Amino acid sequence: MSDPTLRPRIALLPLDDRPVNVKLPGDVAAVAGVTLDVPPAEILPSYRTAGDADALGGWLRERAADPATVHLVVSVDMLLYGGLISSRTSHDTTRDVLARLDVLREVRRMRPDLPISAVSLVTRASNSYSAAEEPTYWTEHGKEIHALGGDAHRLLGETEVLPLDDLTPVPAEVVSDYSSRRLRNHIVNLSTLGLMEDETLDFLAITADDTAPFAAGSAEQVWLRHWMRMLPSGRRVLMYPGADEVGAALVARALAANAGVTASFSVTCADADGMERVPPYENMSLAASASRQIRAAGAEEVATGGDVTLVLHAPDPDRHDMFRGRPEVVDADAVAGTVALVRERLDAGEHV
Known part of the structure; x- marks a missing residue:
């Protein structure tokens, strides 16, 4: 010992x-x-x-x-x-x-x-x-x-x-x-x-x-x-x-x-569909990769109310980069959507 x-x-x-x-x-x-x-x-x-x-x-x-x-x-x-x-x-x-x-x-x-x-x-x-x-x-x-x-x-x-x-x-x-x-x-x-x-x-x-x-x-x-x-x-x-x-x-x-x-993380994304996309240079969905990284760090993933709220910025569906928005998203500026989500969760008193 x-x-x-x-x-x-x-x-x-x-x-x-x-x-x-x-x-x-x-x-x-x-x-x-x-x-x-x-x-x-x-x-x-x-x-x-x-x-x-x-x-x-x-x-x-x-x-x-x-x-x-x-x-x-x-x-x-x-x-x-x-x-x-x-x-x-x-x-x-x-x-x-x-x-x-x-x-x-x-x-x-x-x-x-x-x-x-x-x-x-x-x-x-x-x-x-x-x-x-x-x-x-x-x-x-x-x-x-x-x-x-x-x-x-x-x-x-x-x-x-x-x-x-x-x-x-x-x-x-x-x-x-x-x-x-x-x-x-x-x-x-x-x-x-x-x-x-x-x-x-x-x-x-x-x-x-x-x-x-x-x-x-x-x-x-x-x-x-x-x-x-x-x-x-x-x-x-x-x-x-x-x-x-x-x-x-x-x-x-x-x-x-x-x-x-054991810390707990709840995961969210301004573009919900983006969680299921496979980012460039990877071979599984953003949601699956994030979940494994949380567990690798000795933490656990929970649906809501985690010690930390992890906000993810989803990859671009056309694979050009990680930042371009999609026309069919209400707020076409994907970066602005992510920033707004961070602000919303901070205003709610969460650790983001």
Whole structure:
């Protein structure tokens, strides 16, 4: 058991080294007067240079051994690959990365009472020709690789495996490199479900970065959802679109658990139909995604009368941006409608 006389600390193994993944979660923890520990910069990744996976695992063991540590929040992508970009570009073998999951099992044996929350990402396939955060061949084949994932997803129910040339103009050696890395990462995500089932993890979020209704990552979520249905612990796993905000959400979850409180959120939107639209770069409705994010943060969603009223601004139905209004809406200015709803709820004395 942790010593109640020690100032509580949460240890975060972040998704990468950007401020949104390192500084923002620390700001969240500071609101509750809790110290957030993150690894030193010298072992974190730096853009396309991977972090030191062995050192990061050692840091996590050290933090778990500290009796002041009351919760671990772990990015599986950081622990196994040395960061988010490395998960898309590294050549580490499946055997090597799976072995790094043993750190979490060691921590569970060392501190059976220490809660461990984790997030693992479904690998994205950017619909672009930018290789800034992708393998270098993305400059030539990126959009075609993205399209291949969507076309393969549409063929999930088919029994025939078409010749590769019928599916994509991308050279076979490029498809092999890309798909082999996806396969490795998918096996990792399946393995994290096993860590939930054997109680190594207390909570798991599997989130999808830059996805689409039909995409390689969305197909992988079909298979992951199958095992979430088969494994009893799968009901406690949350799978939804997200990436950079998840660290802060899981720190909030840790704070709530440490304080023994559960906040409640009621969700509303000026454009009710917008709640059922699928936002750009996502693969589920705004309502479903928001509900999962609330639960990931350790809160609960209620129909009315929540501690907080969450006002959502719905995506544009034509997918041009998040702000254009629709002629058939009474107030065609969607932004004005959202602002008016916020004002109305504030005037009613709600926390918005």
